[in-house]
Amino acid sequence: MSPAGSRTRKSEAVVWNDTLLVKQCLAGNEEAWSLLIDKYKSLIYSIPVKYGLSPQEAADVFQATCTELLVRLPDLREPRALPKWLMQVAHHESYRWKRQSQRVVSRDSDEDLPEPEIPPIAEELVQQTQEEQMLREAMASLTPQCRRLVELLFYEVPARPYAEVAKELGLAVGSIGFTRQRCIERLRRQLEDLGFSDGRNP
DSSP, X not given: OOHHXXXXXHHHHHHOOHHHHHHHHHTTOHHHHHHHHHHHHHHHHXXXXXXXXXXXXXXXXXXXXXXXHHHHGXXXXXXXXXXXXXXXXXXXXXXXXXXXXXXXXXXXXXXXXXXXXXXXXOHHHHHHHHHHHHXXXXXXXXXXXXXXXXXXXXXXXXXXXXXXXXXXXXXXXGGHHHHHHHHHHHHHHHHHHTTOOSSOOO
16 A cells, blocks of 8 residues: 555545535445444444443444444435434334343243333434443544543553653653643543533643
């Protein structure tokens, strides 16, 4: 691959918004489809995990959701609604698997147990999942150094001491505080651009 082609490929995941990705998917661009799935795979998988499904069941939910997306994509009127639509499909598929496992349990224990009702999608869970997706997108937009710094300071429990962080990133210990603040500001701006502006980001 030429250097120009490499630069183009690296930038596509950042520059291609959902509107362009959907348009290119409908035009038969396989790379756009791969980018779209890669962008939302963590979001889709997070739903069956919240339902407590097994890894195999989560994989089945993911496959079913992607299949539904492939079939229904031409009907999508507003690409910006794609994340919530994917969550709704994944919720539906996850609940179907959960109900199926409950049916097996009920047949084994008590045949007279009532059939569980399909609950409405909890708005709080939808909001939480949307915010998690926003955070993933915002983190992906950071430079590798900033992304790793945020991971070391906020994602690990307990958080790494500044000395260890500085050593891993090749920075002076005294510069960690300034670099941390700069990276957090970048992350905050990205979150605000994505619509996450309630002040709960780091």
